Amino acid sequence: MRKEQVSGLQVYILIITFMIGTTTAISPFTKSRQDTWISLLIALAVTTPIVIIYGSITDRHPNKDIFQIFEYVFGKIIGKIIGAFYTFYFFHLGSICIRNMSEFIHIASFPETPQYFTVLFIGILAIYILKAGLEVMVRVNKFIFPFLIFVIGLTIIFVFPRAHITHFLPMLENGWEPVLKTAHLISALPFGETVAFLTFFNAINEKKRASKIYLKGIYFGALILFSVIVRNILVLGPANLATEILPSFEAVSLINIGNFIRGTEIIIAIVITIAGFIKVSVCLLASCVGIARLFGFDDYKWVAAPLALLMMSLSFILYNNAMRMVEWVDIYKFYVIPFQLIIPIFVLIFGGLKKRAAN
Amino acid sequence: MPMIVIYLFLYLYIVFYDLVPIKRNNYNKLFTFNLVTMLIAFVLVILAGFDLNVPNPSDFIEKIVKFFIG
Numbered sequence: 303m304r305k306e307q308v309s310g311l312q313v314y315i316l317i318i319t320f321m322i323g324t325t326t327a328i329s330p331f332t333k334s335r336q337d338t339w340i341s342l343l344i345a346l347a348v349t350t351p352i353v354i355i356y357g358s359i360t361d362r363h364p365n366k367d368i369f370q371i372f373e374y375v376f377g378k379i380i381g382k383i384i385g386a387f388y389t390f391y392f393f394h395l396g397s398i399c400i401r402n403m404s405e406f407i408h409i410a411s412f413p414e415t416p417q418y419f420t421v422l423f424i425g426i427l428a429i430y431i432l433k434a435g436l437e438v439m440v441r442v443n444k445f446i447f448p449f450l451i452f453v454i455g456l457t458i459i460f461v462f463p464r465a466h467i468t469h470f471l472p473m474l475e476n477g478w479e480p481v482l483k484t485a486h487l488i489s490a491l492p493f494g495e496t497v498a499f500l501t502f503f504n505a506i507n508e509k510k511r512a513s514k515i516y517l518k519g520i521y522f523g524a525l526i527l528f529s530v531i532v533r534n535i536l537v538l539g540p541a542n543l544a545t546e547i548l549p550s551f552e553a554v555s556l557i558n559i560g561n562f563i564r565g566t567e568i569i570i571a572i573v574i575t576i577a578g579f580i581k582v583s584v585c586l587l588a589s590c591v592g593i594a595r596l597f598g599f600d601d602y603k604w605v606a607a608p609l610a611l612l613m614m615s616l617s618f619i620l621y622n623n624a625m626r627m628v629e630w631v632d633i634y635k636f637y638v639i640p641f642q643l644i645i646p647i648f649v650l651i652f653g654g655l656k657k658r659a660a661n
Numbered sequence: 662m663p664m665i666v667i668y669l670f671l672y673l674y675i676v677f678y679d680l681v682p683i684k685r686n687n688y689n690k691l692f693t694f695n696l697v698t699m700l701i702a703f704v705l706v707i708l709a710g711f712d713l714n715v716p717n718p719s720d721f722i723e724k725i726v727k728f729f730i731g
Contacts, residue, residue, distance in 0.1 A: 608698035615705035619715045
């Protein structure tokens with residue numbers, strides 16, 4: 303089976319789209335209201351060393367994906383157990399993303415359409431792109447990426463007549479506690495989830511340091527998220543931000559340029575849907591690679607269809623309603639700590655010790 | 662009910678175009694894994710289609726997290 307190869311640029315663009323993914327759809331960053339931009343900057347500062355750890359893990363073990371690295375560092379049995387937990391995490395994350403996307407589409411565009419219908423199409427497309435392979439996925443993403451950035455940039459420009467700089471005040475109205483809690487959430491929700499890329503960083507055919515690619519992706523993605531958050535604060539204000547679960551959609555719906563350019567929220571809905579679909583595909587890819595390593599299958603594509611179907615089915619039963627989904631992020635930010643922080647640190651330390659002992 | 666019927670067609674399509682060639686090429690372990698996974702997924706679809714309350718991993722994870730953080 304030919305080994306798939308992608309470039310560093312393609313992966314770094316994929317990281318950006320992955321981060322935009324569901325974060326701009328249903329935004330759970332409501333607690334810090336007008337101070338969310340401070341939370342993002344704190345989260346970026348906190349996540350930078352974590353992302354450097356992810357990159358260092360890949361740099362020290364080139365040509366190995368994260369599941370092979372677990373087996374090398376911890377031994378076959380413990381490595382497979384940890385790999386199983388990670389596979390479940392990526393699989394669960396994919397289901398959450400599918401549910402986020404279907405809820406977003408249900409609330410924003412098709413309230414009369416049953417959610418299982420939108421989930422069906424997301425799932426079919428995800429199976430199709432997985433069967434085509436990683437190379438196709440990154441090329442598709444590279445092709446649509448300029449469109450995503452163009453649309454987001456355009457909405458930021460068009461929404462300026464509605465912006466009020468006073469919406470940033472009063473700064474730190476409720477103190478540092480909601481800011482730090484939201485910073486914790488942001489570091490877990492778009493930034494820390496990039497741990498999924500460790501499952502295919504070994505496919506990069508360049509000698510560039512993985513930490514560099516990771517950091518570029520994270521920082522550029524953070525820049526886009528920062529622009530989106532600032533736009534939402536400027537347009538909606540703290541009172542509306544506290545109650546909105548679709549702040550981006552709501553902010554863009556207010557665009558009205560000379561009664562001519564109106565109703566542009568559908569374009570942002572398309573952008574969010576595409577980015578969310580890419581995120582679902584990456585999570586599905588990560589879990590397929592995990593299953594293939596666990597069970598010793600030669601190629602992850604053979605398990606793409608059944609895993610996608612199971613992911614779709616799981617997305618139906620995850621939450622009872624959209625509010626429960628938004629509330630669950632308070633559990634999510636603690637649940638991911640072992641996967642995003644603790645285990646990667648152990649891998650780095652024990653991997654380094656093992657290499658030193660081998661030398 | 663319409664959900665179950667629509668998903669049944671999708672599952673049959675995947676069985677026909679994915680599982681049958683795998684079985685024909687004698688990849689038994691892969692076939693077993695795929696079949697079991699699809700059966701579990703279809704059972705979940707039926708249960709969700711009839712609006713039955715299914716235990717989900719989110720509740721279990723919530724209990725574990727609350728046990729540790731209080």
